[in-house]
Amino acid sequence: MNLDVLAGCVTTASCFVTQVSTGLIVGMLLFLVASGLSLIFGVLGVVNFAHGVFYMLGAYFAFAAYEVTGSFILALLAGAAGAGLLGIVFERFFMSRVYGRDLLMQLLVCYAAILICDDLVKIVFGADYKLMGMPESFAAAPVEVMGGFIPGYYIFMLAMALGIGAVLWLGINRTRLGKIIRALAINPQMVGALGINTRLLYAAVFGMGCVLAGTAGALAAPVRTLTPGMGLSVLIESFIVTVIGGMGSIPGALVAAVLIGLTRAFGAIGFPLFTDGLMFALMGLVLILRPSGLLGTRTA
Amino acid sequence: MRTGLARDLGIGLLCLVALLALPVLFPHPSLRDFLIYVIAYGLLAMSLNLLVGLTGLVSFGHAAYFASGAYVFGLLMQGGAVSIPVAMLAAVGGTALLALVIGAICVRLKEIYFSFITLAFQMFIHSIILTWVELTGGDQGLRGGIPRPPFLGIDLGEAGTLYGFCAVVFVLCLLVMRQVWQSPFGYTLRMIRDNPARANFLGVDVVRMKLGVFVLAGIMASVAGIIMALFVSGAFPEFGFWTTSGEAIFMIMLGGTQVFLGPVIGAFLLQLLNHYVTIWTHHHGLVLGIVILAIVLGLRRGVADYAAAWLAERRAASRPAAVPGPAETPAPAETKAVG
Numbered sequence: 001m002n003l004d005v006l007a008g009c010v011t012t013a014s015c016f017v018t019q020v021s022t023g024l025i026v027g028m029l030l031f032l033v034a035s036g037l038s039l040i041f042g043v044l045g046v047v048n049f050a051h052g053v054f055y056m057l058g059a060y061f062a063f064a065a066y067e068v069t070g071s072f073i074l075a076l077l078a079g080a081a082g083a084g085l086l087g088i089v090f091e092r093f094f095m096s097r098v099y100g101r102d103l104l105m106q107l108l109v110c111y112a113a114i115l116i117c118d119d120l121v122k123i124v125f126g127a128d129y130k131l132m133g134m135p136e137s138f139a140a141a142p143v144e145v146m147g148g149f150i151p152g153y154y155i156f157m158l159a160m161a162l163g164i165g166a167v168l169w170l171g172i173n174r175t176r177l178g179k180i181i182r183a184l185a186i187n188p189q190m191v192g193a194l195g196i197n198t199r200l201l202y203a204a205v206f207g208m209g210c211v212l213a214g215t216a217g218a219l220a221a222p223v224r225t226l227t228p229g230m231g232l233s234v235l236i237e238s239f240i241v242t243v244i245g246g247m248g249s250i251p252g253a254l255v256a257a258v259l260i261g262l263t264r265a266f267g268a269i270g271f272p273l274f275t276d277g278l279m280f281a282l283m284g285l286v287l288i289l290r291p292s293g294l295l296g297t298r299t300a
Numbered sequence: 301m302r303t304g305l306a307r308d309l310g311i312g313l314l315c316l317v318a319l320l321a322l323p324v325l326f327p328h329p330s331l332r333d334f335l336i337y338v339i340a341y342g343l344l345a346m347s348l349n350l351l352v353g354l355t356g357l358v359s360f361g362h363a364a365y366f367a368s369g370a371y372v373f374g375l376l377m378q379g380g381a382v383s384i385p386v387a388m389l390a391a392v393g394g395t396a397l398l399a400l401v402i403g404a405i406c407v408r409l410k411e412i413y414f415s416f417i418t419l420a421f422q423m424f425i426h427s428i429i430l431t432w433v434e435l436t437g438g439d440q441g442l443r444g445g446i447p448r449p450p451f452l453g454i455d456l457g458e459a460g461t462l463y464g465f466c467a468v469v470f471v472l473c474l475l476v477m478r479q480v481w482q483s484p485f486g487y488t489l490r491m492i493r494d495n496p497a498r499a500n501f502l503g504v505d506v507v508r509m510k511l512g513v514f515v516l517a518g519i520m521a522s523v524a525g526i527i528m529a530l531f532v533s534g535a536f537p538e539f540g541f542w543t544t545s546g547e548a549i550f551m552i553m554l555g556g557t558q559v560f561l562g563p564v565i566g567a568f569l570l571q572l573l574n575h576y577v578t579i580w581t582h583h584h585g586l587v588l589g590i591v592i593l594a595i596v597l598g599l600r601r602g603v604a605d606y607a608a609a610w611l612a613e614r615r616a617a618s619r620p621a622a623v624p625g626p627a628e629t630p631a632p633a634e635t636k637a638v639g
Contacts, residue, residue, distance in 0.1 A: 097597055098597075103415065104352065104549065104553060108596045109596055109597070111546055111549075111589075111592060112589040112592035112596070115585035115586070115588050116589035116593075119589070122583070123583065123586075236423065236542075239419075240420070243413070243416050273430075274427065276423065277427040277431070280423050280427070281424065283416075283417075283420050284424070287413060287416070287417050
């Protein structure tokens with residue numbers, strides 16, 4: 001523990017700004033992954049334990065597209081679309097067969113998906129670490145805020161994540177399709193009886209959740225190293241985020257993701273070896289005091 | 301004395317004889333190693349099935365107690381002050397205490413939240429193991445080997461004796477779990493699994509029952525951890541990693557949750573699969589994943605459950621006049637019907 005270092009950092013403007021920006025970036029990536037997880041749980045009532053796979057696939061698709069085309073926009077699109085399409089395939093052929101069965105079966109289908117996809121990525125891209133590198137358009141000098149430096153790409157990521165979050169929230173709460181999706185979460189039989197193709201909608205919602213994970217992966221590709229199995233830590237952290245924020249709540253995911261991001265950023269200074277433990281302790285505390293999460297409505 | 305106890309004891313004795321005879325009949329050291337892995341992981345899976353199959357609590361953090369048993373035992377033996385049986389008792393007792401504290405918090409939560417919080421506690425313990433380097437050796441694990449001083453004339457330094465000792469401990473644990481499985485306590489747990497509200501109305505203290513089985517499962521898992529630590533002469537952080545829990549869940553699923561010995565069959569099949577797959581290919585996860593999918597989507601239940609249901613059907617078909625017996629215990633029903 002280096003509490004005095006932590007105190008020193010919090011009181012120094014430049015260190016504080018740097019850590020907050022790092023925390024926000026970690027938080028934004030987690031927010032995207034966790035909001036996808038939360039969306040799928042909220043509507044379909046299943047927990048996609050394979051969600052980290054789509055984050056990983058998004059990153060690798062973006063990496064491949066960037067290698068081929070050299071365009072970052074195309075890389076982002078490839079990551080999002082690729083993860084979304086595979087998500088729909090996974091939902092239609094595998095997940096949809098275990099809806100309504102026990103949790104154990106859903107867990108195992110996802111466990112199998114993790115094992116298979118990690119190995120497939122290893123076969124296609126190799127087991128070694130991959131670096132995508134920063135796109136040239138973001139190579140400009142970092143922005144200086146109160147003595148701390150924030151890379152331009154961080155600002156782009158922050159804006160992207162918040163923008164996507166806002167669109168998602170508006171889409172669900174302010175559009176006709178969003179209304180149907182919310183109805184689907186509450187009473188699928190009724191929605192089906194009204195002549196709406198619920199299967200298609202389930203696949204679409206699952207695919208949307210995977211697009212969110214894939215986008216997060218593609219956004220993370222320039223700043224993280226790519227390895228098969230990279231989805232795992234993100235998966236566990238985004239679980240923590242959904243549990244803290246409340247399952248099925250997108251604003252909750254945002255609040256919790258920022259909380260976890262800042263915990264990670266400042267924990268890395270104050271308790272470098274205990275950062276993971278700190279996150280799990282936070283989750284345990286929330287589960288004990290408020291089992292439905294900070295902004296969740298479902299009761300445990 | 302409960303009915304069937306004599307039969308269970310007899311079957312236990314037969315199992316023990318078979319386990320002890322196998323390495324004598326086929327004197328190959330790799331067979332013995334293979335069987336010890338099956339024993340250790342089989343015991344872990346059996347203990348987890350007390351929660352999953354019997355009580356309907358899908359714990360995703362059961363490996364924490366496996367690791368705690370292995371580490372406490374290893375550390376006490378490296379300290380050198382105590383003999384093997386004392387260190388085993390202390391490791392089991394310490395783990396029981398740990399499971400009691402964690403369980404008191406976890407069993408109040410239901411379904412997916414229970415899975416999450418058990419996972420969280422396991423990762424918490426895993427991160428403690430990784431960070432407390434002076435005590436646990438961090439990511440290198442407990443190094444320098446675990447001494448195995450002779451006690452009561454038993455020298456576990458000798459490989460054959462070690463194997464026999466593990467087999468005896470294994471069968472004893474199975475008998476204890478069988479007793480629980482068939483006891484009124486076991487049937488109360490089944491009632492909690494199938495209808496917790498009704499169990500509550502009937503005056504069952506659901507939380508206390510769940511906590512009881514949680515601690516018992518932790519104790520059994522710690523014995524599995526001790527066997528593993530004795531065998532590999534060390535303890536490693538992977539023992540407490542989430543993948544160990546995942547594998548244990550898979551073993552249960554592979555074997556079956558409703559047949560008592562299902563998880564051991566699952567452990568055996570998984571070890572067999574691991575053994576052959578690693579010989580053929582480096583892409584171990586790919587093959588394993590496809591096998592899991594085939595079983596979950598094809599058989600829709602574990603191998604032993606499938607066989608038991610098939611046998612029951614055959615029996616019912618051959619005696620059409622007889623009243624059809626309970627073919628299988630239905631899995632806990634999901635309230636939310638989707639799709």
